[in-house]
Amino acid sequence: MRRGLEPWIVGKKIREIDVVHKGGNRSSTYAPFGAIQGAEVLGVARRGKFLWFQLDRDLALMAHLGMSGQFLIQDKHRAYEKHLRVRIDCGDRKREIRFIDQRTFGWIAIDKLVPEGSDTIPQSFARIAPDVFDKKFDRQGVINRISRKNSAIKRVLLDQSVVSGVGNIYADEALWRAKIHPERIAKELSVPEISELLKATISVMEEALEQGGTSFDELYINVNGESGYFEVELEAYGQEDEPCTRCGRQIRRITLGNRSSHFCPQCQRKSPAKETGEKSAPRKKVSSKRG
Numbered sequence: 001m002r003r004g005l006e007p008w009i010v011g012k013k014i015r016e017i018d019v020v021h022k023g024g025n026r027s028s029t030y031a032p033f034g035a036i037q038g039a040e041v042l043g044v045a046r047r048g049k050f051l052w053f054q055l056d057r058d059l060a061l062m063a064h065l066g067m068s069g070q071f072l073i074q075d076k077h078r079a080y081e082k083h084l085r086v087r088i089d090c091g092d093r094k095r096e097i098r099f100i101d102q103r104t105f106g107w108i109a110i111d112k113l114v115p116e117g118s119d120t121i122p123q124s125f126a127r128i129a130p131d132v133f134d135k136k137f138d139r140q141g142v143i144n145r146i147s148r149k150n151s152a153i154k155r156v157l158l159d160q161s162v163v164s165g166v167g168n169i170y171a172d173e174a175l176w177r178a179k180i181h182p183e184r185i186a187k188e189l190s191v192p193e194i195s196e197l198l199k200a201t202i203s204v205m206e207e208a209l210e211q212g213g214t215s216f217d218e219l220y221i222n223v224n225g226e227s228g229y230f231e232v233e234l235e236a237y238g239q240e241d242e243p244c245t246r247c248g249r250q251i252r253r254i255t256l257g258n259r260s261s262h263f264c265p266q267c268q269r270k271s272p273a274k275e276t277g278e279k280s281a282p283r284k285k286v287s288s289k290r291g
């Protein structure tokens with residue numbers, strides 16, 4: 001979405017922000033939208049699900065995508081979409097930006113800038129860690145932070161203060177690729193295991209991003225990334241009772257912190273020590289006895 005929006009909006013000036021439905025407007029905006037009238041957009045940055053329209057003044061126009069937020073670059077005369085929340089007029093004669101959000105968890109607001117190192121960033125950004133694509137992503141720092149956490153690795157992977165942008169689907173896929181059980185305690189993982197998991201996370205997200213990129217076109221920008229999810233070959237997420245493509249055992253689903261987790265009980269052992277005593281499928285041969 002960021003990639004799709006940036007080339008269109010950079011260099012344009014915010015003329016008017018029209019809140020069509022207040023579901024798309026956070027109640028605690030730092031300043032009224034009028035404060036950025038006339039501001040030039042210098043860039044579009046992203047951290048996790050936050051999108052930051054960088055302006056030529058000391059305020060940020062922020063959007064959070066929530067569960068289903070979408071930006072469209074739409075013809076100004078086109079009828080309002082059913083879930084249209086906010087329209088942004090950038091002075092373009094033909095088109096405007098529309099923020100559409102079916103489930104209303106997303107919002108648009110003005111945010112103040114706070115220092116981060118030698119830069120300033122929106123306050124909303126400060127609460128969350130850089131994601132794996134961010135130039136500020138500190139791989140070793142993240143490994144260290146994960147290795148100190150006394151909770152299930154799946155929860156840690158979803159913790160936006162450790163690394164942002166890893167959703168439930170990406171987390172399940174990354175854990176499957178790295179052969180790590182979602183309930184293993186983070187601090188009990190070895191450094192090579194954590195390192196492998198980060199590598200898997202990055203590759204899953206890169207693949208999704210590449211696929212998501214292909215669905216952008218001039219008029220329609222899919223900003224929720226979900227098209228990307230579905231383009232990625234899913235090995236674990238949503239594959240309950242399907243055979244693992246690596247070993248043939250059925251993928252299992254458990255609930256962990258109110259979210260479902262999908263994993264292969266053969267490839268992703270909870271306790272490696274128990275492996276020998278368990279009557280499971282023979283390891284050398286792919287077993288299909290349950291599937």
Ligand SMILES: [Zn+2]
Nearest residue numbers: 244247264267
């Ligand atoms: Zn397996």
